[in-house]
Amino acid sequence: MLAGVSLRRFRQALHPIRPVLRIRDLCYAIDSGSRALMRGLDLELADGEYVAIMGESGVGKSTLLNLVAGLERSQGGTIELDGVEVTALDEDARTRLRRARMGFVFQAFHVLPHVSVGRNVALPLVLNGWSRAAIDVRVAEMLEAVGLGGRAHSAPRELSGGELQRVAIARALALRPGLVLADEPTGNLDPANAARVIELLRSQIRSQGAMGLLVTHSPLAAASADRVLVLRDSRLWSAAAPA
């Protein structure tokens, strides 16, 4: 893993601040096109950059994440991830891209209740065809990283909300994805747990050299990002840099 991070730093030194997520002129409307959520929206994320997006409820923050993930189709504009134009891919290709390059953290954790904590973390690795031995090593590593070492065999029902979100973070990062998409990851947590989860998410994204796109209402969560943008009037605007 350290070798991977070093390689990325080396690449960054050769090509400083190379944007690897590029969104151009993105358009998206709902209510049969009568209500535009995005109109000519642009965004660039550099390798290893962690960006928070804020905005009022219903302005399309989560939709933006879904468009980036290829879960929804835009009505105009392009999204490129590492040079691959997501918007030009068919559903299967988008699914494969998501499987190989992205990690998700949800507000409601979405930890599978019928498999163990370890199996939950292993899921992206299994989907990507990792060997059993490699999976075991990586799962142990990730659980250790999120403070749940030794809980691989626990059932999700035995965990608290904060712990479940930590499992979700471990799952999102297990594959070392290039992009982590987090949608209100602290929405269901108390302030103390929320702070711990935010710190963990930031540190894990950073330590793995991934890009992060965080959608949140929480100023505390947004403060952990490199940049904070506000989605308003169908476009992204820069917010004051966090203290």
Place this chain on the structure above:
Amino acid sequence: MSAAIYFFGRLRSHAGGSLLCIFAIALGVALGVAVEGINRSALGEFARGMRTVSGAADLEVRGPREGFDERLYGVLGHLPGVGRASPRIELEAKLAGRTDALRLVGIDIFQAGSPAGTMAARAGAGDRFALLDPDAVILSRAAADWLGLAAGGRLAVQSGLARRELRVAGVLEGLPAGQRLALMDIAAAQWRFDRLGILTSIGIELAPGTSVGQAQERVRALLPAGLSVAPPLAAEERQAALSRAYRVNLNMLAMIALLTGALLVLCVQALAVSRRRGELAFLRAAGMTPREIVAWLSAEGAAIGLAGGVLGVAIGYAGAGAAIAWFGGDLGAGFFAGSRPALVPDAPSAAAFVALGVGAATLGAFVPARAAALASSAAALKAGDVGREANRRPRALPAVAMVACGVAIAFAPPVGELPVFGYVSILFLLLGALGLLPWLAFHVFAALPEGVRAQTMLAFAQLRAAPGQAQLAASGVLAAVALVVAMAIMVASFRQSVENWLAEVLPADVYVRASVPGQTGHLDEAAQRTIASVAGAGRVRFVRNAGVLIEAGRPELALIAREDPAHSLPLLARAAALPEGVPGVWVSEAIPDLYGWRIGQRVRIPLAGAEHEFVVAGIWRDYARSHGAAAMEADVYRRITGDRRASVAEIWLAPGVPAAEFARALRAAFAGSEPVEISESGAVRARSLAIFDRTFAVTYGMEAAAVLIALAAVAASFASLAVLRRREFGMLRHLGMSRAQIGRMLALEGAAVAVLGVGAGLVAGAVMSVVLVQVVNRQSFHWSLAMTMPLAPLLAFALATAVLAAAAAVLGGRGAMNVDAVRAVREDW
């Protein structure tokens, strides 16, 4: 405002699941209603037919189908207390040139005011004396329409081997719909059908103030052996008894379809309750007691049952009406062959079926309702609740006890000649198997491997973690498969036994019959001599089929007079030695059950008006008559009765003579006579097996209905489960699982559920089939069968069911699989 809106509103908002449940219950109820409706109508028609003929008779004297001496009429007519005696002769007249028979009733038209006379006077001719013409006949409207005849038309019937042309003197209107019969003057009928001096029944109207019981005793004292006197109702009861076992069997099949419907309700309700966990927990938190929650959830089931029951009654009667219109009142077993009764809806039985539907659906809803009411509401109210109960180890002991009870109960004797405990045993075995399913699911799924691919890993993990949900879906499959397997083994055993039996009872090359169907044709001695003299005939044996009434309350016993019964019947047991001077009688398996006769026992059989002593010389297997048959030496029968006619000729051809050539020669020999029926043994066997298959055709339809309901249960379960798991599917789609992978995961789960249900169903069905064959069949129809396991068809069925169930699972889950992955993971949408 009632709490009802919080519960019944869901039935509307989840209309798909509710409608599926309603249709499942409706299908079970409809099957029961249709079977009951058709049988009730056919029985009702028979009863009306009896009343048409017997009119206002208080008592009726009946004899065997061959009739009795008419001098009894004179004796009874002068008996104190007897107001009027009405002699009758009833015949199933073979229609010439057709393969049908018509019920022909010979009445005394001179009896002014008698029901029969009044009936004749009502005929289209308007003149009862029109019947005095010995060739005149009055047809009922149903018979006239059936035969396409009107007044002045000619009706051709067969008597012996002769053709008789009868003139239609009128058409009788006003009889109950569907009554096909012809009226003749009694003397003409006796003459034209070679029954001079013979009656088959005498209706007795008592003088005012006479006690029916006392009169019955006085009449009985005068009756020769083999005759009975009873209120006319007894004949209806006898007919009802003839078909009762078959009718009960069909009703039991319908009840299993209804039980499968109840399991579907249970599946859907259990999963609906699971989905509403938070909602129910909130209601608990808001002050609703567990008892109230159980009551309301059960009321949801009752509402489904009521809707399904009412719909089922409507569908059932519509189906019964259509079935009667297309196929008549016979469900395949031949008890009501040729009848075309008017469908008579019966409010009490319809209400009973609606109640059964309500009961089944309420039970289906009660079980999960109780579990939901007892669940922890605090956990369900918690944000991020995973919504799963701890995986408790199920207990097998109660279910094993139920199976043991089922096995023990199977040994109990019949009740009222019905295998009541046999059915209870099957119910216990089925419930026991259903009860064992959670235990089985727990252990089988626990043994599943981890799985390498994501969909395999997730599917197996789901099954391991929630065997209860899989078991719910599997329970419908189990019930339906068990039913089909039990019936398939029983039918295969029966069919194989019948095939073997036919090979034994049809040893000759060619069979000649004079009257099929009907009883007016016969082979007289001249015809017998003709047959024996036809070129190519080797050995010829003649068999006489008659009837004898042993007990007044029972159907007539078939009497078979033939050469050498000891070596020409498929004997199961025989007496070591017969006493000197007492003729032997070889009885079918039903006789020991019904009359208690044992090998070596001396019994008295009424023949030709007197009782004669026989000794039971053997017991033989007879799959043709479930109410008993007794065979005796033809010589003995002829000596006692003087009846030298034959019903069937068994002919072994001379070596090298082709059957077709012999048949041509035989027809030539009978040129000018009404054609006899000539069949090769192979054709008789094929025809018998075709009748056998037709008898069971209706059961196949009912089994198919149960399987359809079970597949619907699987689809409904997986649809509900998939909705319950839509967030999981959404998350998996976020993580990069394709729809196809999720589909494969669901198919794998569906297949596992199906394999569990089918596997358990196969075992349960096999056990149930033993009870069906050895207990239900034995006690219903009094015949023993050798067990035959139709392995290849069963395995094909099992495989097809597993594949269909997997497909149903994917189909059921498709809605949730296709749900917007984005919406699925959002809680605040």
